[in-house]
Amino acid sequence: MRIGIDVDILRLSNTYTGIPNYIRYLVEGLTKLELRAQRVFLLSNHPVYADDSFPLHISQVVVRWPFKRGWNNFALPWTAGRLKLNLLHLPAFNVPFYATCPLVVTIHDLAYLIHPECCQQQTVEYLSRKVPLALKKASAIITPTASVKKEIIEHFRFPVERIFPVWHGVSPIFKVLPPDVVAKARKVLALPDPFILFVSTVEPRKNLKRLIEAYGCAVARGLGHFLVIVGARGWLCEEIYELPRKLGLEKRVLFLGYISDELLPALYNAADIFIYPSLYEGFGLPVLEAMACGTPVIASKISSLSEVVGEAGILVEPLDTNAMASAMLFLAGNADAKQKLAQKGLERAIGFSWEKTARETVKVYEETFKLAK
Incomplete structure (x- = not known):
């Protein structure tokens, strides 16, 4: 054929x-x-x-x-x-x-x-x-x-x-990396510690305005993590970039732009938590990449992401900023839950290639x- x-x-x-x-x-x-x-x-x-x-x-x-x-x-x-x-x-x-x-x-x-x-x-x-x-x-x-x-x-x-x-x-480049490789990427990208990571195009469908608002609520309730947003500029993104300043979070929310595959796996590894609050996805590849790197995942409770994540992540309603904030606070303050979720993610990711x-x-x-x- x-x-x-x-x-x-x-x-x-x-x-x-x-x-x-x-x-x-x-x-x-x-x-x-x-x-x-x-x-x-x-x-x-x-x-x-x-x-x-x-x-x-x-x-x-x-x-x-x-x-x-x-x-x-x-x-x-x-x-x-x-x-x-x-x-x-x-x-x-x-x-x-x-x-x-x-x-x-x-x-x-x-x-x-x-x-x-x-x-x-x-x-x-x-x-x-x-x-x-x-x-x-x-x-x-x-x-x-x-x-x-x-x-x-x-x-x-x-x-x-x-x-x-x-x-x-999921590409085999996305995996748990040695600490020295992750440390090098931290230095190159000037990453804060600890941080919550988002990876995808910066656009309305990714629900980033609600994510930043939820993050602000979590900070007000004691969250000490930074929020790192990685991805190319999409359409109608200006309000998203302006929102941290309006909420007084400009020193806590970092936009790194597009990151190539050379550094992306180490970035996932360096993150304490990965969050993906998208309103709609056909699949949601960044979620799978994060799981393959051993990073605990919070994702939207929408049909496609539920299918991909299974029971290997915390699923929240994408319109519920309070639930999003609570999920970030829960994982940030619970090392045992993070470890268990990271392991579940690794096991789940094995089924994808x-x-x-x-x-x-x-x-x-x-x-x-x-x-x-």
Whole structure:
């Protein structure tokens, strides 16, 4: 079976978060599989992998489409036909208007539909066109959780048996690190001690205004930890950056911006507690990364995060700042609870790997190909 994967979005990403992270880790997982009956082609408009030393079953194909537009609607179908692909995987929502082979589409979430107030209007309008088109054209849908599958079933008419939940994995770089490595990162990043950590894009959907307000309540009740917020600037983030000053917390809340993979695992390790109060997620990869690093987790009690965290973290209602503050205070003052939760997180994270994600994704390819015959 000849499989194409659209990886072109990687050339547009200066930072790896969200969908670009999913693509690069999926490809990494595929390289670790021994695929004898499948050949995988990574399709892009320009080179996205400097090192082309892939195993024999994976090849990078640079199409070099000369126009600013038309990659999805013309270059991809044309390339699929030229390579005689049996299947094309589109991991970033985009689908062509016509296809020369069956399409597998990954739909990561329905944030634009379920929480439109947390999305830019242009994003809502764009995805309101793209997602229904993807569902119309796709032979199969991959979702990161059963929760997203359920949401698709509730909001769209799509055959249940052709929606496949495939959990994301966690990179092996996220693990418990030696104290000297963590100490070095503390020095490089000038980290306070102790601190509570948040990692993700700074934007409304991540519920950071309530987190900062809850943190302020916890400080007023005796919390001695700092709050460290890590992530690239998103949309409507100005009020989030201003809030600590308005609450008199500007010396207690630190914004570090985007942190690369070189330092991110050590940052998780250095944190006393990880908190992720998001209003909505398709998966919530930072939560899994924190658990894999042995950091106790507080997360939102929403369907996808509940699915990922299981019983390995404290789940709180994302709109309840008092519950959020109480959870921070409880863990900060209870070393035994932190240790038990950290151990549960480590045990939970063992069940996730990108190799497993890749293996399950290949099963979707095989099932889709079989049904298309």
